[in-house]
Amino acid sequence: MLFSSITFLFLFLPIMLAVYYIAPFRLKNGLLLIGSLFFYAWGEPVYIILMVLSILLNYFCGMDIENNSENEAKAKRSLIFAVVVNILLLVFFKYFGFFVESINGLFRVHIPYRELALPIGISFYTFQELSYIIDVYRGKVKAQHSLVDFALYVSLFPQLIAGPIVCYEEIEEQLSSRKISARKLGNGAMLFIVGLAKKVILANTMGEIFEQITSTATSNLTVLMAWLGCITYAFQIYFDFSGYSDMAIGLGRMFGFEFRKNFDIPYVSKSVTEFWRRWHISLSSWFREYVYIPLGGNRVTISRNILNLMIVWALTGMWHGAAWNFIVWGLYYGVILVFEKYVWGAIVDSLPAALQHVYALVLILVGWVFFFSPSLGAAIRYLFAMVGGGAGFVDREVFFVIFTHWLFYLLAVIASTAVGGKVLKKILNCSRKSFVRTAVTIVVFFGMLAVSVAYLITSTYNPFLYFRF
Incomplete structure (x- = not known):
């Protein structure tokens, strides 16, 4: 069940909120757990067994x-037992076929195998369980004695499918x-609506444009x-994933939970290092805490630190997908981060701010090619087209795409920078009179919700990119 679906918006969520707020506090976790398991089973009823077994494994290992x-x-x-079993389950379901x-x-052999459907969210909830079990061992947290509360931590539906990864x-x-209050409910609902608008209006539109561009053979691309295709995908995945994260954080707040921010306007970055401090913050933090630092972090020799970084980024690539292009994508960023740290970082810092932005954006866009391509070979062919190996430099089609979708590109630029947030705040604080501000807030957010729902009703294009991770 997608957050950006009519079933979720007008059936599951209203019922869940009504039952949750009516129930006394001692029953809220149990009700939320039942709702979360139902939410997960809606899409994959078979894999609910896998999740329950995973919950039981980590619960009892934590107690032990x-x-x-x-x-x-x-x-x-x-x-060790818990970590190995968690990783083996993830590897089996996600990487066995690969x-x-x-x-x-x-080796030019033919080992037959049956391709299994990837359990949705397994990469996210496995990492959460690993963080729990490791932190219990370190003594950072106490083992959770309530099976209901632990199961809720793992399966909590707002962040179950696509994070953020909550330690x-x-x-x-x-x-x-x-704390559960009407104010938090309202604030959460507003953040949810912003995320929904990002996903439905901007990400879905950019996705349709991207599919239109990439429907042309790579050899026929100017x-x-x-480059326009690459930029379009960069907007699509940002608004798709950050929109879903905003919805998750907003939903969590509506039910009384506070999750940390997962995106911080990453495309304003002046370096790739800064980009990864702003993009998918919970994943970067997880790898830093549970892989990079245990390997020695930067408290080792330069050569060992470089190896540590490359290990982390190879794993980051693999986490995103079971294909060579994802591994190369991770290693690509590992190499750039090593060079920024030890080779040209000081030179980049000395450049004018505008050139720093251009430098970072070009490298980020090149990285997305490895990410969106169906194979490593396809990525290389697309990169070849970006430097002139396709059908020349420019054609009429590129101007047609820009002129027919210029408003969406403009909105995407504004919404992916700090300007978008500032504009929204100015609109909401347009008057000193509280009743006027309240009226404007209601109009703005109900307007965004109405437009988003209209898009959902009239369009059949509503994918979520991170479902495959």
Whole structure:
């Protein structure tokens, strides 16, 4: 079930909110757990068994680690067991087919296998469970004794499908004590509507334009059209994923939970390093805390630090998808980050701000080619078209696309910078009179909701890119 679906907006969410707010606090977690499991089972009823088994595994391993806190060897055995099983489950469902295909291609053999549907959200909830089990072992958090509360942490529907990745430490107290109020409900609803508008109006429109551009054979793309396709996809994935994150954070707030921000206007970055501090913040933080720092971080020799960075980014690429183009995408960023840290970072910092933005955006756009291409070969062919290996430099088609969609490109530019937030705040604070501000707020947000719903009703194009991750 997508957040940006009529079923969710006008059936599941209203019923869930009504039941949740009527119920006494002691029953809220249980009701929210039932709703979350139903939400997950709506799309994949078979894989609800996998999630329940995963919850039970990590719940009992966490308890065992805490019970053996005085016995390091036993606690470590439970930790290793839980980590290995979690990773094996993720690898089996997400990467088994990729490994078999790679072996078949490399050694020219034919190992038959049955392709399995990827359990939705498995990359996200597995990382959450790993953070829990590791933090219990480290003594950063206490094991959760309530199975209902732990199951809710893993399956909480606002962030289950696409994050943000919520570490247990961030939500531990909220599971047992959180503020639920009409003000938080309203603030959460407004953030949800902003995210919905990002997703439905901007991301979906950019997605349709991108499909139109890439329906042309790569050899027939001009340089400008290839770059326009790349820019269009950059807008699509940003508004798709950040919009979904905004909806998740808004939904969490509506139910009394506070999740940290997952995006911070990343396309204003002046370097790739800064971009990854602003893009998918919860994933970057997770890899830093649970992979990079345990490997030694930057408290080691330069050569070892470079190796640490490359390991982290290879894993980041693999996390996003079971294909060589995703691995190359991760390594591509690893190489750039190493060079920014040890080679040309100081030179980039000395450039005028405008050139720093251009530098960062060009490298980011090139990176998206590896991400959106169906294969590594397709990515190389697309990159070739971007530097003149297609059908020349420019054609009429590129101007036709721009002139017929100029308003959406303008809105995308505004909404992907700080300007968008400032404009919205000025509109909402247009008067000193509180009743006027309230009226304007209602009109603006109900207007965004109405337009978003109209788009959902009249269009059949409503994918969510991160479902495949």
